Amino acid sequence: MFGGRMKVVAYLNHDKALFYRVVLDVLLDEESRLGIHLSTKEVAQRVREALSVEPELLAQLPSVDALLEDLYRWGNVDRIHNTRRITTPEEYLQRDFLYQLTSAGARVHREMTRIDQDMADAGALQSSMLPEILTSLATLVRALRSGEEDLEAALGAFRTTTNGFARLSEDAKLFVQSLNGSLASEEIRDPETFIAYKNVVVRYLRSFTVVLHQNSPLIAKLITQAERARLLSRLPELAALETAPVLGLSHEEAVDREVERMRERWNGLRRWFVPATERSPVAELLLDRASDAINFIILTVGHINDQRFRRASRTADLVALAGWFDRFDREGSVRESTALWRTAFGNYSARHLGHPAAPEAGTDLQPEISWWHSDPAPVSAELRARGPRAETGPLPRIRNPRRAKSLLAARQQQEHATVEAAERSLAARGPIRLSELGQLNSSEAEIFLACLSLALSVRQSTGGIRRARTPDGRLLVTLGIAPTERTGAGVGLRGGRLSTKDFQLTLSLNGRGRR
Template sequence: MSEVDFRPFAHLSAPNAELYRRIMGSFVRAKLRFIVHLRPEDVHEVIGGDLPSIVDALSRLVDWGNLRADPDTSRVTTVEDFHRARFLYQLTHAGEAAEQAVASYDEALGRRGALQAVALTDIATQLRALLELVHQDDPDPAKVHLSLRSLVDRFTDLADNAQAFMSSLQRTIDLHDADLDAFRAYKDRLIDYLERFIKDLVATGGEIAALVGDIEQIGVARLLDVAAEREAADAAPGVGEDGDDPRQVEFERGRLRWLDRWRGFRGWFISEPQHPSQAKLLRARARTAIPQLLQVVATLNERRAGRSDRSADFRSLARWFAQAPREEDMHRLWRAAFGLSPSRHLVAENDEADNPVPANTPWAQAPPLEISPRLRKTGSYERRGKPNRIVDRSAQRQYLAEFAAKEAAETAAARRALVTEHPTRLTDLGELDPAAFRLFLHLLGDALAARAPGQHTVITTTTDGTMTIRLTSLDDGRKAEIHTPQGVFRGPDHLVEIIDLTVEEHVEQSA
């Protein structure tokens, strides 16, 4: 396969692309009027501008293969005129093809499309004609071929227009600057248009699906073979077919083409497992577009009501920054606008945990923060590659077990020191070690918190259910003193009875 030459498209990205497009457009319009050749003066008369620039542009287009230059000898009257470069220019096949491609591209981008409910009716009509033909034992090949061609052409037009319409609809939904009143009027017409098409698609689409099913049940392959055979009747012999019948070769190709077209047509109206039909998807997309259009109207209403969008907020913020009198005010405005506090690292070293730095300490006065080079380079303390070996934590587990046992022993000793066999004054508790005193404060706090106003006696149990305290207030006005290594605890004297429930449970289980 020869290499494709794309030089005829080079003028689209050249510095003077607009001039080249106008020149090529003048040649295309001239050909529509059956004018083959144009002189530089003719082009200048059509597009205007500077004639020397047009001559240079024509030469460049000739170099790219868009135009062909032929010597212009019709107006030669002297030897000097003969030696002067004069050319007639005309479109080449490559240049004409490039212009057609560009025109198709522009048309596809600017095409709005339409949801053609009339096309659905035409497709149903063609399918009814095919259903009549498929019932015949010997259908007319011309009628079969024309019916299938009409069906394909109408369906292709429907699919292309639907695709273009949904694309233009999405561009409408995504608009940012629009007049509210104009869009409201357009929105009402568009929603009515969508609703009418959805109704027609539901009604006519169901009929089309039923007709397709009936035709396939009787035998659509026979009709497709008839159409392919009619197309292959006038096939010309080709090179390299090794004596094969060209009509048979073309028949096989045409048969495969018609099968593919029918499968695509069927998939447009009939759903398969895990594959909804294109008509169903189009109907869903049209339904989704209606609330999206209403959302666009709501957004436009918010803009007209004065609600600022993000871009307006940032413009106001920029104006405030410009009007800030001092740099300190700019920093304060920054923190207020974005809610950004001073940075804090998630990982703290041991010395930082022991000696924390206050949050209001300026960075210039704070001690330097040492960061691991690996963390700074990779963002992780762990190195990439082979994972580390499993660390033996036996010593740590043993330490934790011993620490837990020590705490349990201290708690049990504190309970034994606080347990009273009968109601006892607080003064008679004597001296308490730090562990017992902490436990006593918890018990006393629970009892005082549970006592209601005017209540003399209160009974409460700790949250873990291990101890009960009965506290009774006295009216003799005496003060209680409890001695601890840290000092003396003083307060109104009470009668207190502390019971260790774990000991009672143990005794009951032993009994």
Template sequence: MNQAEPQRDDLECPPGGYQTFHHLAAPKVDFYRAILRVFGQAKEHFEISLRPAEVADRLVNGSALPDVEELSLALEQLHKWGNLDASQDNSEVQTVEEFKRPRFLYQFTMAGEATEQALTAFDLHFLRPGELQTTALRSIQETLDELQRLLANGDLDTAKAVRALRELADRFHQLVTRAQSFMRTVQRSIDAPSSELDLFLQHKEALLSYLERFVGELVLATFRVSTSLRHIEAGGIDRALDAAAEADLVDALQPDERQRAAAREQWQLRWQGLRRWFLGELEAPSQAEILRGRARAAIPALLETVRRLNDQRASRTDRATDFITLARWFAACPANDDLHRLWRAAFGLTPARHLRVNEDTLAAWESEGANSRTSWTEAPPFYLTPRLRAVGRSTPRGPVRAVIDRSAERARLAQLATEEEELAAAARRTLATGQPRRLSALPVLKERELDLLLDLLGEANASVSKPGESVEATSEDGSLVIVLETPATGTPLATVETEVGTLRGPDFLVTITDLNAPAATDVVGQTVALSA
């Protein structure tokens, strides 16, 4: 990011193609990779070239035991593929015979070094764990505040502005890539839970708490970052982008106008990507809003996965696994008759003539020569027992099976549902007063009230396009309406005390109305104050 990069449309296949990657498909790929890692480590210590003996010593230290002839052939092959460059080594020659004997120094070629960097980046990206970085959100906000202060000065400090933009791009790239990796991991846990079932169930609470905390942080950070982006664009971000593009070309030999335009376009695209991620566009929501929706949707999905796993543990059955096993049995049947026998054994969907209840019926069928393929119009009648004809069912002999009494569990579930409804109703009564209030004027909030408040603020902040405007939004179930007015610039932050901690943020003016309340008729258009 510190140097001008070529545009994707200008990239062409290097001379010789991609032969430097051929060693990945070779039979001795592990040996080739160990040699190239030795050269990579040497370059990190500013060693330019290595002799075969030095490579052998470092491979021995890495627990590999190379043969001298094998190592020489491997170095020569890497030279042919273009990974390594070979130059004559005459530094220790003392006789004519030694001079005539080929001795080489090996070092990375430009293509070989690029290949090693690409494979190292692949390994790091593949092994790096996904994260939802709340620290990256705070760092982005702090960097934007610094950039805003620099642009507010008449004489722009270009060095600090360039450093701020580069740090902003790095932190934003880190936030996006690790969030994508984390959400892929969560989705895999939902679709196909890990074979380490106990470990998954053990960490489910921490994962759910992690998602909920990030969603709350993202709601607040989205509003603050969006406000900062608008102020920065109003202050003239083009000056800082021009300075960053010039800084990328400062070490170029003779940069031309095409390189300058490419560097400027690259920084403009980075800024537009940051803006779309937090602000969105008219025809599409912001990426922050999409990430928030995916994180919130993952919470009930994970709970459903946990419930399904617990059910499998309790009942010791898994219908999906049973059907897959049965499908394998069907695929392994050698003949068509075996398929029919397996079908009847698995599902019991045999013809009605299997209801032969007495010896007379059996004898009648045998005398007529009827079987399961005989048409019912040609077969003799079938006689049912009088009890089956009278009541429609026949009670089997033997003791009655014991019925499990689930009344206590059902009563407990009903009690929990009632308590949940009461908590939700109490939270709505506290917040949905229909009157405008500042965040700083709110009472001490309970945990459920805080969750409801953050949800409403998130829905409203997603619609804010400029400071000072009044927006209206509804809750996910459509029963609550919030009218939010953003505070003016310079308004002190509000502090809201809750049972789980202290919440600080902009002192919004909000009006929250419960549409299901008896008195909620014409209150929807009022101005309400609420603070997150």
């Protein structure tokens, strides 16, 4: 074993590992049915039945005899010579065997099967396990306080607590790993599926966090009470009740090993719910992870909605921009690439001092040229010695807003007077057909159009009359059918002429309304 190779796991690295595992599945299934042996023919038949759903694998199936021979050589299976139903020397010389799994082979294959199931299992945050752990802990505390006659009840409660906690811990680990894998995806290919997944996960996490927040303090309190009832010192008594004998170990050594295992499981339960000086409880870390997952999911959904409802796609813009940069890079257009960078991101280069050169030089000192590639710009001696100076004048006077307010009030008063005059002018005309209105000034036209639009927006009564009141309550608008043969009317406005159906318009002025 040390320095060498464990032959019992050799089939895992073989190119025929799939077929070896199918053979072991058949033998393990027979063992679970309380069977003892299977002949070579029976093993081959069941292997073919298992592979019948995969015709391609069935066509590649090697000799089952050779597979069993390799497994026997590696120590995964044991065999005896099959002497049943042998009637001739030829049948005896065929060397038919009965196969069964060895103890080591069965344990290795069971563990590999469990690993496969764990990889396919998403895990679960079983909130129902927390009340069960709480109940079993309360039973354990009562049994420890009652005396020696309840040691069996205490042992049963201890195992119920630790076994339930082991399932909770393992499922929580698998769920967190699955959640991390789901949230770590850089690209969400189906937003609708992710949003549906978000709704389920958020409800699931919130329900678990509520139960965990409610039960964690109670579980921590019961753990402390159990330790005060001398649980750790009485673990040897509990372990001695049902410790199974182990070959090569005395009863005391087997009990000591069981006590150590029980103490490790209890310490694991304690780390979950009881805080320590150097660390926080695992339950708090799980609550933080659930809260982070909820916040991340909500943030991701916000990004999805931003992409779905925003007219311009940022991703498409950035991809197009990256394509332009790539094209300029392949063409060697450094100047165009720099100009695109400045325009797209506004990261312009530093502006250096420039100066027009002498006419005979033929070139000017451009400010965008680096200092490393240009001649120094001439600076006057006065600027070098004194620097720029700005003459400071008197502070500006603060304007008085009274005049501006009075002008604004006068303008508003004049506008109100103009509007009121236009309202009185239209109301004084009484019931009038639109074709008889003639030319309207700008104020009258504005009021006329507003009243006409307001009246046409309401439902007409049985007589074909529409009534509406302006929002300020000053005008009651009545619009009816004009008793005339004309079907159309024209109203002169400042910007042109309005053609519409000929109606009879009545504006009633109400002095109580306020503008």
